[in-house]
Amino acid sequence: MSGNGASSSSLNMISGEDVVNNNLTALVVDDSPLLRLLHDIHLKKYGLKVQVAENGKVAVDLFHLGASFDLVLMDKEMPVMNGVEATKELRAMGVTSMIVGVTSKDGPGEQQAFMEAGLDYCFEKPLTPEIIGILLEELNKHNKKD
Amino acid sequence: MDLAALKTQLKNFVQSMFEEGVLDNQFSQIQALQDSTNPNFVEEVITLFCNDAERIINEINRNLGYQNVDFSNLDSYVHQLKGSSSSIGANRLKLACANLRQASDERNKEGCLQALQLITCEYCLLRRKFQALLHLERSIVELETNQK
Numbered sequence: 294m295s296g297n298g299a300s301s302s303s304l305n306m307i308s309g310e311d312v313v314n315n316n317l318t319a320l321v322v323d324d325s326p327l328l329r330l331l332h333d334i335h336l337k338k339y340g341l342k343v344q345v346a347e348n349g350k351v352a353v354d355l356f357h358l359g360a361s362f363d364l365v366l367m368d369k370e371m372p373v374m375n376g377v378e379a380t381k382e383l384r385a386m387g388v389t390s391m392i393v394g395v396t397s398k399d400g401p402g403e404q405q406a407f408m409e410a411g412l413d414y415c416f417e418k419p420l421t422p423e424i425i426g427i428l429l430e431e432l433n434k435h436n437k438k439d
Numbered sequence: 440m441d442l443a444a445l446k447t448q449l450k451n452f453v454q455s456m457f458e459e460g461v462l463d464n465q466f467s468q469i470q471a472l473q474d475s476t477n478p479n480f481v482e483e484v485i486t487l488f489c490n491d492a493e494r495i496i497n498e499i500n501r502n503l504g505y506q507n508v509d510f511s512n513l514d515s516y517v518h519q520l521k522g523s524s525s526s527i528g529a530n531r532l533k534l535a536c537a538n539l540r541q542a543s544d545e546r547n548k549e550g551c552l553q554a555l556q557l558i559t560c561e562y563c564l565l566r567r568k569f570q571a572l573l574h575l576e577r578s579i580v581e582l583e584t585n586q587k
Contacts, residue, residue, distance in 0.1 A: 327487045327523050334472050334480065370518060397522045419526040421468065 317432065318361070321345045322352040322379065323368040323395070328418060332366055332395075335425050348372055349379025356383060362390050364432055366420070369396040369407055377410045384411035391432050395420060442582045449575040456568055465528030481576065485569045488527045492562055495520045499539070499558075503551055513551065514543050520558070532561045 319341045321332045329345045336343045344362070346352040348371040365383070369376040380392055394407045394415035404415050414431075416424055440448075453470075456462040473480040495516050502513045521536035523529075535558045542550030 325491065325519065325523060325526070327484065327491055327526055330484065330487060331469070331526055334477065338472065370515070397518055397525070418522060419465065
């Protein structure tokens with residue numbers, strides 16, 4: 294895992310029940326219908342309200358239209374607008390949501406470029422329930438700070 | 440066959456797919472997501488995966504049919520197939536994708552064609568096994584519905 298806010302060793306594994314918060318919202322941005330379905334179901338199991346977008350432009354447009362999400366799961370390789378461009382655009386718009394990059398196994402250089410676009414964390418896809426649990430714990434901390 | 444026997448048969452069948460390396464633990468996680476609120480989740484995921492995989496394999500075939508292969512375009516399709524395979528736990532197909540990616544990186548068209556042949560074989564094997572798995576699942580649901 295790559296992350297700005299915490300290292301993997303400082304993140305404790307927690308169970309889903311500990312972090313269920315029905316007020317949290319998430320946006321899953323991925324061009325793969327399979328990944329959208331899997332991440333959507335995983336997040337819903339934790340009680341999040343989930344919306345999906347098939348590329349970065351759709352995600353950026355949603356924020357332009359006034360939508361807001363606590364968590365954005367952002368794929369890297371997508372048609373129309375990729376995850377790096379979309380993340381840069383969202384940060385330039387002042388979006389402070391936790392944005393988590395979800396990638397296939399790329400070289401460290403590619404992951405670093407994605408992180409530098411403004412991600413909070415970056416994980417290999419698909420996310421496991423354990424990783425989602427960790428993210429939601431971090432999200433709760435993130436929201437308490439705001 | 441009674442319900443308990445069918446469930447055992449399904450469990451053993453999936454276990455054999457793990458033992459053959461066809462599937463990995465990611466598939467167990469997908470199975471764990473199926474419950475009364477998502478009773479057809481596994482079938483939905485398998486159908487999405489197969490449609491996606493067939494589309495991508497056709498695109499890879501088309502790309503490798505050109506005299507001058509666009510390796511960057513080819514790599515993008517292999518990347519997608521590897522991601523989908525990894526997401527459903529299709530371990531052997533994922534490994535076959537890695538072979539094609541390597542041949543593509545080396546701009547080795549002959550190597551790419553050989554790797555594509557392996558991908559096609561692995562996909563056909565996986566699809567046959569998924570069809571058998573879904574047949575068992577449907578029989579279980581049918582028996583459970585009849586018993587209610």
